[in-house]
Amino acid sequence: MTSTRSRAPRPLAGGLLAGSGAAAATIGLLLAAAVLVPVLNLAVAADSPVHMPTWVVSLVGKYLTFALLALSVDLIWGFCGILSLGHGAFFALGGYAIGMHLMREIGGRGVYGNPLLPDFMVFLNWSELPWYWHGFDSFPFALLMVVLVPGLLAFVFGWFAFRSRVTGVYFSIISQALTFALMLAFFRNDMGFGGNNGLTDFKDVLGFDLQDDRTRAALFALTAVVLAAAYFCCRLIILSRLGKVLVAVRDAESRVRFLGYRVEYYKLFVFVFSAMLAGIAGALYVPQVGIINPSEFAPANSIEIVIWVAIGGRGTLHGAILGAILVNYLKTWFTGAIPELWLFALGGLFIAVTLLLPTGIVGLAEHLRRRRPPATGDETPHLARETAP
Amino acid sequence: MSTAAVHARPEKHDTILYLDGVSVSFDGFKALNRLSLYIVAGELRAIIGPNGAGKTTMMDVVTGKTRPDAGEVFFNGGIDLTRLDEARIANLGIGRKFQKPTVFDNHTVLDNLELAIAGDRGVFASLFFRLSGEQRDRIDAVLHTISLTADSGRLAGSLSHGQKQWLEIGMLLIQDPVLLLIDEPAAGMTDAETEATAVLLKEIVKDHSVVVVEHDMAFVRSLGCPVTVLHEGHVLASGTLDAVQANQQVIEVYLGR
Ligand SMILES: Nc1ncnc2c1ncn2[C@@H]1O[C@H](COP(=O)(O)OP(=O)(O)OP(=O)(O)O)[C@@H](O)[C@H]1O
Ligand SMILES: [Mg+2]
Numbered sequence: 001m002t003s004t005r006s007r008a009p010r011p012l013a014g015g016l017l018a019g020s021g022a023a024a025a026t027i028g029l030l031l032a033a034a035v036l037v038p039v040l041n042l043a044v045a046a047d048s049p050v051h052m053p054t055w056v057v058s059l060v061g062k063y064l065t066f067a068l069l070a071l072s073v074d075l076i077w078g079f080c081g082i083l084s085l086g087h088g089a090f091f092a093l094g095g096y097a098i099g100m101h102l103m104r105e106i107g108g109r110g111v112y113g114n115p116l117l118p119d120f121m122v123f124l125n126w127s128e129l130p131w132y133w134h135g136f137d138s139f140p141f142a143l144l145m146v147v148l149v150p151g152l153l154a155f156v157f158g159w160f161a162f163r164s165r166v167t168g169v170y171f172s173i174i175s176q177a178l179t180f181a182l183m184l185a186f187f188r189n190d191m192g193f194g195g196n197n198g199l200t201d202f203k204d205v206l207g208f209d210l211q212d213d214r215t216r217a218a219l220f221a222l223t224a225v226v227l228a229a230a231y232f233c234c235r236l237i238i239l240s241r242l243g244k245v246l247v248a249v250r251d252a253e254s255r256v257r258f259l260g261y262r263v264e265y266y267k268l269f270v271f272v273f274s275a276m277l278a279g280i281a282g283a284l285y286v287p288q289v290g291i292i293n294p295s296e297f298a299p300a301n302s303i304e305i306v307i308w309v310a311i312g313g314r315g316t317l318h319g320a321i322l323g324a325i326l327v328n329y330l331k332t333w334f335t336g337a338i339p340e341l342w343l344f345a346l347g348g349l350f351i352a353v354t355l356l357l358p359t360g361i362v363g364l365a366e367h368l369r370r371r372r373p374p375a376t377g378d379e380t381p382h383l384a385r386e387t388a389p
Numbered sequence: 390m391s392t393a394a395v396h397a398r399p400e401k402h403d404t405i406l407y408l409d410g411v412s413v414s415f416d417g418f419k420a421l422n423r424l425s426l427y428i429v430a431g432e433l434r435a436i437i438g439p440n441g442a443g444k445t446t447m448m449d450v451v452t453g454k455t456r457p458d459a460g461e462v463f464f465n466g467g468i469d470l471t472r473l474d475e476a477r478i479a480n481l482g483i484g485r486k487f488q489k490p491t492v493f494d495n496h497t498v499l500d501n502l503e504l505a506i507a508g509d510r511g512v513f514a515s516l517f518f519r520l521s522g523e524q525r526d527r528i529d530a531v532l533h534t535i536s537l538t539a540d541s542g543r544l545a546g547s548l549s550h551g552q553k554q555w556l557e558i559g560m561l562l563i564q565d566p567v568l569l570l571i572d573e574p575a576a577g578m579t580d581a582e583t584e585a586t587a588v589l590l591k592e593i594v595k596d597h598s599v600v601v602v603e604h605d606m607a608f609v610r611s612l613g614c615p616v617t618v619l620h621e622g623h624v625l626a627s628g629t630l631d632a633v634q635a636n637q638q639v640i641e642v643y644l645g646r
Contacts, residue, residue, distance in 0.1 A: 237516070240515065240517070241503065241504070241518035242515040244496060247493070247495055248504055252491050252493060254475070255487070256504075257474075258452060258454075258485050259510075259560070260476050260480040260510045260564070261476060261510045262476045262512075263476070265512050266512055266515075269512045
């Protein structure tokens, strides 16, 4: 004991400060991309070797929306131990909310030329807009719904789950059930969300043509900026005492209760916030890929998000961003080259990371970095490290 | 008889903790069997008893972790604890140290104390929380009391067992509860640490009520306080340590296991 006690005190919570370099780098890179990518796409001649084709801009933009989704999952899973296997549902709901607005914006330019009803409703012989489609012609209203609908669903779901102290694998299972149930519902034509085709054939957003390079570049820049802002907010939460309570809940939930904290409210707060981030991610995704359909609710999608986070490095925030981009880049490559092997590759990667790199790529990088100076002892200033549950 | 003081059943409103006829059973097994225990304000009381006597279960009942099947549990004379949950009870001023030291391993010593410090426990209060100068001073004082000043920046998970015990006591202190329930504070400590812990507890009891569960008889003796012996979920004897150690039933219970 005396030997450990004489060790020089560390200035502050290692895990929290250790990431400040990474935080600056993450935000810097995202903001740089927000400027640089549109420039490379719009201002550089198409035959130049550094020109970035529009399809690449949208592809990377899509990766960044997945990164935002991964960030939202890491916030609750990495820091509060809430393993949601249904976060794809919040993403999809945000996507549907913006998709409904984009459908309304098509107006009379649809195949059937109906100024009020989207094509699929005309096809179903509906004569009027269902009540829940009202308001979506307004862009601000749609934006509000992008955060409100996922937030409200997360609130109701979380309220019952956290108050009844549903934790661990039980929570994961019911969150899977949630997204599965929503998938089945959205597949039905009479739900009024376009059935299994979903919402597509969007024309423009706020009057800007969605096929235009400039619109696509702007959507990319917006996604990068929103991701940077969301990352910043998540860090503020994590660095506050609220964040410390979350980590404490993850590691020793009942102890936190005996300190007088209402654990269920803390979980509810972070779960709702996370669902809203996922909704925003979905809303940025849909205009860039041009479609939203019920397959976004597929349980496998939600599991995949967790894999991105695990591979990047759980409980680090920037690891989630890195993991989402990296895995999706791999996925693009695989689906081009050897599509039938992708799921095996993903599964293999996940197993390898779980067994060999429990702290993900970011944890490995940190480990290598720390190996250079002589090891200072057993302490790992890393939030992802966890005590046995 | 010297044990009269603890045998007598005081008026409810004179007590800080009042357990009367409390029973708890787990699948038919009675962990507490009509347990009655009364602690008056400012008292230091040691609870001893063989393994499985129900000592920890008693603390679970008081802190809202376990609901009793029968009996009354009142705090501060009139607050019915059986209706409240853990967070409410903690905020009323009942602090607890667990048998197995539970500190937040991935937080520093300082952050552990910051989490425990008395104040608004609301979500938004936590989001905007900043340590005031006064709170910093309090933390420094507690760090000094528990001899962890030099380790304040270390992760709690890297502390020795004894240091974790102290950190948990420090978290209790900074929570500033009215009543402290301390489960086996000396477990796993060296003799020197045990002694220091006894000194610390006697210091704490100057302005708190304390119930301490302990197996270490030397430690209990050094506390020099009234002792209650639990056995099979109820009180077997109460009094000074010498008196209960001379009690025939107590001797049988301890030798018979
Ligand atoms: N949640 C539970 N479910 C079932 N049995 C339990 C539970 N909690 C405690 N018990 C049982 O109740 C009895 C009393 O346990 P308790 O932990 O209160 O004893 P104790 O006096 O603290 O013992 P020790 O000195 O070993 O800590 C034991 O037989 C224990 O096995
Ligand atoms: Mg016990």
